Amino acid sequence: MNTHIPRRLVVAAIVTASALLGAACSAAESAAPASPDVVEKPTTSTSAGSPSKAAPERRPYTISFGGDVHFEGVLRTRLNADPKTALGPIAKVLSRSDIAMVNLETAITTGGTPAPGKQYTFRAPATALTALKAAGVDVASMANNHGMDYMQGGLTDSLAAIKRSRFPVVGVGANADEAYKPWRTTVNGNRVAVIGATQVLDAEFIQSWTATPTKGGLASAKNEARLLQEVRRARKNSDTVIVHLHWGTELQKCPNEAQRALAPRLIEAGADVVVGGHAHILLGSGYLGDGYVNYGMGNFVFYNWGPETGRTGVLTLTINGRKVLKDQWTPASIQGGVPVPLTGAAGRQAVTGWKALRGCAGLAATSS
Known part of the structure; x- marks a missing residue:
């Protein structure tokens, strides 16, 4: 009293x-x-017998990235046979990290109407999400130039499948707020936010595919002001901010002007990692000031491949708060549609080749 x-x-x-x-x-x-x-207010000092409520100490964690994934052609056969093994041996690499992420380059639907006039349209049943989960993938982005290949009907089905599966997907939503909303998780005391957006959209679909306040669609990096706003917002209450982008020019080995312009702006706005792909081939990875940028992850789980487009791998970053402590490349080659890790001399040669890609990307091997 x-x-x-x-x-x-x-x-x-x-x-x-x-x-x-x-x-x-x-x-x-x-x-x-x-x-x-x-x-x-958290307790920072205690009397005898009272437990401390101080925040846990932050420790480094790992996040792995794979490139473009869909389930067409031979991959649909694998998916139908057993979703839990559809990604093949690369699952062991993805599962080793605290977080794993890929670009899901397909609509999740068995219906919808193909985008009119589009040469390639991709779709997959909801078991595609089961396959990603089983392979150790924790989050995917659908912000890409195939995420709405089956238009609004396909989008409705995709969003319903995502909700049922409870599998985190960024870059797509029933409105702009949902599409730009980051996926959040806490790992080893690190509050991590992942935002997905696409810089690549066919001109005729920019309006119909871009999410607005009242219409579902994709998060567009073409609305640069909105993307930067979301990064700044995430920065305020996150330890690590990651932006996953669909960007680049198909089969062009060096980043294009749009990529080179956007990357430093994202870093300045508060992004710690910017990673993505679209070009179907690998592009440079490395440090841009205090941030880390990957300009091209290439194909990953893909129905066709060649000497260049079949080169792939997993990028694993070790991060503590805002600092990327280490990057590691696990090289692989696409065989039968799935990535098979390379070992021995072939693996070492592939790592050397991957490191050389940063030469024309303006990226550094170490942070500044």
């Missing part, structure tokens, strides 16, 4: 003892509750 005697009672000390006691009790009963700020 609060026994503090209000100042107004002190000046009335001439009253009788019983009156004074009654006034003190009345004051205690009407005292305001403790401030919420005081109640909710």
Whole structure:
């Protein structure tokens, strides 16, 4: 009970003892509750026998990225046979990391209407999400030039499948707020935010595929102001901000002007990692100031491949807060539609080749 005697009672000390006691009790009963700020403040020091509520110490974590994934051709056969093994041996590499992410370059539907006039349209049943989960993938982006290949009907089916599966997918939503909304998780005390967006959209579909406040669609990096706004917003309450982009020019080995312009702006806005692909081949990876940028992850789980387009792998970053401590490339080659890790001399040669790609990308091997 609060026994503090209000100042107004002190000046009335001439009253009788019983009156004074009654006034003190009345004051205690009407005292305001403790401030919420005081109640909710974490305990930083404790008395004997009281447990500490100090925040856990942040420790490094790993996140792995793979490139473009769909389930057409031979991959549909694999998916139908057993979704849990559809990604093949690369699953062991993805599963080793705390977080794994890929670009899901397909609509999740068995219906919808193919985008009119589009040469290549990709779709897959909801078991595609089962396959990603089983392979150790934790989050995917559908912000790409195939995410709405089956138009609004396909989008409706995709969003429904995502909701049913409870599998995190960024870069797509029932409106712009949902499409740009980051996926959030906490790993080893690190609050991680992942945002997905596409810089690549066919001109005739930019309007119909881009999410708006009242229409579903994809998060577009062409609306650069909105993307930068989301990065700044995520920066305020995240330890690591990651932007996954669909960007680049098909089969062009060096980043294009749009990529080179956007990457430093994202870093300046608060992104710690910018990674993505589209070109069907590998592009450079490395440090841009204090941030880390990957300009092209290439194909990953893909129905056709050749000497260049079949070169792939897994990029694994070790991160603590805002700092990328280490990057590691696990090289692979696409065989039968899925990535098969390379070992021995072939693996070492592939890593050397991957490191050389940063030469024309303007990226560094170490942070500044």
